[in-house]
Amino acid sequence: MAAESGGGGSAGYIEHHLTNLQAGEGFWTFHIDSLFYSVLLGVLFAGSFYFAARRATAGVPGRWQSFVEMMVDFVNTQVKDAYHGPSKLLAPLALTIFCWVFLMNFMDLVPVDLLPEIGLLLGIEYMKVVPSTDLNITFGLSISVFLLIIVFSIRAKGLGGFGREIFFKPFGKWLLPFNVTLKVVEELAKPMSLALRLFGNLYAGELIFILIALFTLGNTLASLVTSAAAFSFVVQFALGLAWALFHILVITLQAFIFMMLTIVYLSMASEEH
């Protein structure tokens, strides 16, 4: 399972696993691996769903079409329950978020060393395969949602209404600075909590997978015949299995929470307070 990579024993192994493949300088650094996997999974989602949508018939649906329709219906129900304004954007947005975040989270269930090792064979030194353990990715999503919240607010209440909400609520015009502070904190808390919740869950999950993988770190296949190594192999298998099974819940739940909160935030934004 765990193969030796880089120097420095377990600390080096962990650090290696938590380092992105980077390109660029300073702020203009790109995490190639995160972006690659996030785009790959995004294309996987869009392509596979497009495949079903293009051939969607009202007749008897195939299995894949049924699945896609199930997802669409599921998201549509959630959106209709929470959001009452007119929007062609929100439901597709929610669907994209749910599927994409789920797929990005799902990379966590791929054995921690599998893809990085393949990458090493191809001469790629660092590779983090779970995009949602990258703060840039989760903030990328949540900041986009944040911008949409502002857009939805302005669209629903007009610029004046939005301004009034910032400056004069909830305590009237005599406490204007206080109102602004409160509003800014309230609004900024949304993308922060969205991004950090997803990141925190997935980062922790990934870290635990890495820690479980430490059990057999440095063991070769041949050394498995010794009883100690065989024991740690069994322990790693058992722990890995248990954590992976539990993690199936976590990744689905996190994707769902991200989608639900997006819907709730956007419906709050388009309602008068």
Next chain:
Amino acid sequence: MNINATLLAQCLVFAALVWFTMKFIWPQVLEAIDQRNKEIADGLEAAARGRSELDAAQGRIEQLVSEARSQASEIIEQANGRASRIVDEAREEGERERLRLVESAHSEIERETMQARDELREQVAELAIAGAEKILQREIDAGAHGAMLQRFADRI
């Protein structure tokens, strides 16, 4: 964990994905779902309509059958009545015919009887005349005694 331009790239990817979903996935799938729902609803409605029509047809059939049955029994009754009337008529006819035949036979018999009696009477008259001729041994004037002999013959 440093924030960098990856975030911007991710925003762009996200926007593109959402746009794609909004444009090419969501409406098509939703339309298919809605259309299927509509077709199913139509189908169910048609089925319900068919069922009610079937019920109505069943009722009509029962009505027709009972009407036909009553008509048939009426016809049978009429036929029976007609048949018995025909039988009665035939019987009356036969009776009349019989009476007629019997009557004509009677009259025939009577006529024959009369005739036979007349012949017999004449023969008796001749016999009487012959007998009287023989008995009297003398000639009787047929012209003088004819009326007396005729009276005699009439009494026989």
